Amino acid sequence: MKMTGNTILITGGTSGIGLGLALRLHEAGNKVVVAGRRKELLDGITAEHPGIDGLVLDIADPDSIARARETVAASYPGLNVLVNNAGIMLRENLLDPAELPVAEDHVATNLLGTIRMTYAFLPLLAGKDDAVVMNVTSALAFVPYPSTPTYSATKAALHSFSESLRIQLAGADAGVQVIEVAPPGVRTTLLGQEDNEHAMPLDDFLTQTLDLLREKPDAKELVVEDARFIRDAQANGSYDNVLAMITSS
Numbered sequence: 001m002k003m004t005g006n007t008i009l010i011t012g013g014t015s016g017i018g019l020g021l022a023l024r025l026h027e028a029g030n031k032v033v034v035a036g037r038r039k040e041l042l043d044g045i046t047a048e049h050p051g052i053d054g055l056v057l058d059i060a061d062p063d064s065i066a067r068a069r070e071t072v073a074a075s076y077p078g079l080n081v082l083v084n085n086a087g088i089m090l091r092e093n094l095l096d097p098a099e100l101p102v103a104e105d106h107v108a109t110n111l112l113g114t115i116r117m118t119y120a121f122l123p124l125l126a127g128k129d130d131a132v133v134m135n136v137t138s139a140l141a142f143v144p145y146p147s148t149p150t151y152s153a154t155k156a157a158l159h160s161f162s163e164s165l166r167i168q169l170a171g172a173d174a175g176v177q178v179i180e181v182a183p184p185g186v187r188t189t190l191l192g193q194e195d196n197e198h199a200m201p202l203d204d205f206l207t208q209t210l211d212l213l214r215e216k217p218d219a220k221e222l223v224v225e226d227a228r229f230i231r232d233a234q235a236n237g238s239y240d241n242v243l244a245m246i247t248s249s
C-alpha cells in the first residue's frame with residue numbers, strides 16, 4: 001500500500017483505532033472518509049479536521065451498506081482503499097441462554113458486516129491502481145480470549161476470510177492487495193480498556209503499525225511486537241501457555 005495519494009474509506013472511524021488511522025493517514029496526504037453510526041461524532045471529526053469527510057454507516061444493516069456504496073461510488077470515484085475496522089467486543093457467558101443475542105450481534109457486525117462490506121465495495125476497488133482491502137482482525141484471531149468467545153471466533157473467521165480473499169483476488173489478477181492488521185490489546189473504549197496499563201497506548205500502536213507498512217508496503221499482515229507472541233503461538237509450540245495466560249488476564 002502506498003502511504004499517500006489514496007482515497008480511503010475507514011469503517012469504525014468515529015473512535016479508537018479507526019479514528020487514529022484516519023487522522024494519521026489524512027495527515028500523510030490521503031483523502032479519508034470516516035464511517036460509523038454516531039453522526040454527532042462524525043460531525044465533530046469533520047468540523048475539527050477539514051478535509052476528512054464523514055459517512056453514516058451501520059455495517060450490521062445491509063440497506064445502510066447499500067446506501068453507503070451508492071454515496072461513495074458517486075462522491076468518491078477515486079476510492080482505492082477500504083479499511084474494514086468497525087467492530088464490537090463484549091464479554092459473554094456461554095452458560096447463560098439469555099446471552100445468545102450478544103453472540104449474534106458479534107457475528108452480524110464483526111463477521112457478516114465485514115463480509116457484506118467486502119462484497120459491496122470490491123467492485124469499486126477492482127481495477128484501480130494501488131487498490132487495498134485492509135481488514136482489522138485481532139491477535140485474538142490466533143489464540144482466543146475465552147471471556148469473549150464469539151468476538152474471538154469472529155476474528156479467527158475474518159483472518160481465514162482475508163486469506164481466501166487475497167488468493168481469489170490474486171487468481172483473478174484484480175490488483176487488490178489484502179492487508180490484515182492483528183492488534184494486541186490497545187487502549188480504546190472497545191472493552192473499556194482505555195486506562196488499562198497492560199494494553200498498548202493507541203499512539204504507539206498507530207506509529208508501530210504504520211512504520212511496519214512503510215517498511216513493507218506489500219505486507220500481508222501488520223503485527224506489532226506486542227502481538228507477536230500471540231500471533232506466533234501455534235507455530236512455535238507455545239499455544240497452551242499463551243491460552244492459559246490470556247485466560248487468566
Ligand SMILES: NC(=O)c1ccc[n+]([C@@H]2O[C@H](COP(=O)([O-])OP(=O)(O)OC[C@H]3O[C@@H](n4cnc5c(N)ncnc54)[C@H](OP(=O)(O)O)[C@@H]3O)[C@@H](O)[C@H]2O)c1
Nearest residue numbers: 012014015016017036037038058059086087185186188190
Ligand atoms: N482496542 C483493542 O484492544 C483491539 C485489539 C484487537 C483488535 N481490535 C479491533 O480494532 C477495531 C477497532 O476497535 P477499537 O479498539 O478502535 O474500538 P472502538 O473505539 O470501540 O471503535 C469501534 C468502532 O467501530 C464502530 N462500529 C461498531 N459497530 C458498528 C456498526 N454496526 N457499524 C459501523 N460502525 C460500527 C464504532 O463506531 P460507531 O459506534 O459510531 O458506529 C467505532 O468507531 C475493531 O474491529 C476491534 O475488534 C481492537
